[in-house]
Amino acid sequence: MARNLLASVSGRTKKLFVSPAWRTKRTMLILMAIEFPLVVAVLTLFGIAHPNTYRTKLWQQGADLGYNSAPNAILYAMANYKPVKTPLVWSGHLTNFNLVISVLQTFILICKIPMITLNTFYPMLSLLVHCFLLALYSYSAYGQTGHDTLDPRRPSTGLPWYIKESCDIASTSTLKGYCLQAKSAFVVTVLVLVLFCIYVILSIHSAIPTAAQREQYEAEQAEKRERNAAIAKLQAEIDAEAKAYAEEASHMSVDPYWAQQQGQFQRSPGFAPQMSPGGIAAAPSSPYGQWAAHYAQQPQQQYYQPVSPGGSMAPMKSPAYDPPPEQYQQPEQYQQPPAVTPRTEAFQHLSGGSRSDLPLRQQ
Incomplete structure (x- = not known):
């Protein structure tokens, strides 16, 4: 039963298929065209706010208006040895974080445009990337709308004053401009969140085959x-x-192999060696074969004489070999010089025959 269950599960997993193509590629290109100005706006606004262009000033302006705590509340708490933590909405961590995610979004957009043109930005990859960016910008929006309960007399449990209130209440025109910049950064962050939600929905829709x-x-x-x-x-x-x-190779030994080779290839009778009575192989066609056979029949000769009773060794004797029964084949005799010509005989006769016994050089 367990085997059948495993087979059924494996059969179902084989049918799982994620589409690598976009159903609405044109829509994705349109969304990227909309994302480009949003990226520029986010990068500009977060870049202006970094590192502390107007964060502390808006914090103090809200304290003057009675909407939140004052920045010096941190100093009073530290002087009284009370543990205190800066609210996220007024912290430098949020400012740095916003700048980092804006740069990251710009880099991802630059990579997405050629990848979707070359059909390599698959829906599942798009789903992972945009879910990641959606989580980052969600944290950024949460930080921009964070609570400030540092001062119990003036707690801020809702949106910051620069978002929920009009910027006209600022005391100076400079603070009004900073208020508008912070409000615009929050609005652009919300628009980017909406755009990423659309990306995620389209990615899931295209991933379903x-x-x-x-x-x-x-x-x-x-x-x-x-x-x-x-x-x-x-x-x-x-x-x-x-x-x-x-x-087959393991069962085959060396001896049967050579037996088979000898059975297949027969040697020529003219070159087959024959054993002499003494055990020396010699070819019968060679004159040395008769000598070897004769030598094998001779008794072994001693090369040294035994030691004499006086202690001196007798001189060495060379072994005496009897000549073989048959002589070697005599080579052909050199031809005799040619007969004396009549001219030579006449010359010898005239010279008195004193040099008639010496052969003359042939002309």
Whole structure:
């Protein structure tokens, strides 16, 4: 039963398929065109606010208007040795965080445009990227709307004053401008969050395959299984042949192998060696074969005489070998010089015959 359950689960997992193509690629391009000015706005506003252009000033302005605590509340708490933590909405951590995520979003947008043009920005990848950016900007929006309960007399449990109130209540025009910048940064952050939510929805919609995509995927998988089966079959045949060859080679020894070779290749009778009575092989066609046979029949000769009773060694005797019964084949005799010509005889006769016994050089 467990095996059947495992097979059913594996069969279901094989049918899982995520589409790698966008259903609405044109919509994605339009959304990227909308995202570009938002990225520029976010990067500009967060860049102006970094590191502390107007954060502390708005904090003090809110304290003067009675909406939140004052920045010097941190100093009073530290002087009284009370643990205190700066509210997130007025902290430098939030300012740095906003600048970092704006730079990251700009880099991702620069990478998304060529990737979706080359069909490499898949829906699942888009889902992961935009979920990550959505989480980052959600934290940024949460920080910009954070509470300030540092001063119990003036707690701020809602939105900061620069968001929920009009910027006209600021005491100076400079603070009014800072209030408008902080309000604009929050609005752009909300728009970016909405855009990323649309990205996530489109990514999920495109990742779910259609009926045509599923049929194409199943056909490709069936072809792949057939190809793998053919390769496995061929590999099994090769392994079987190799195993049979190894077994045959292991059962074959050296002696039967040379016996088989001698049975297949017969040597020529003219070159077949013959053993003499003494055990020395010699070719019968060679004159040395008769000498070797004769030498084998001779008794072994001693090369040294035994020591005499006086202690002196007798001189060495050379072994006496009897000549072989048959002499070697005599080489052909040199031809005799040619007969004396009549001219030479006449010359010898005239010279008195004193040099008639010496052969003359042939002319």
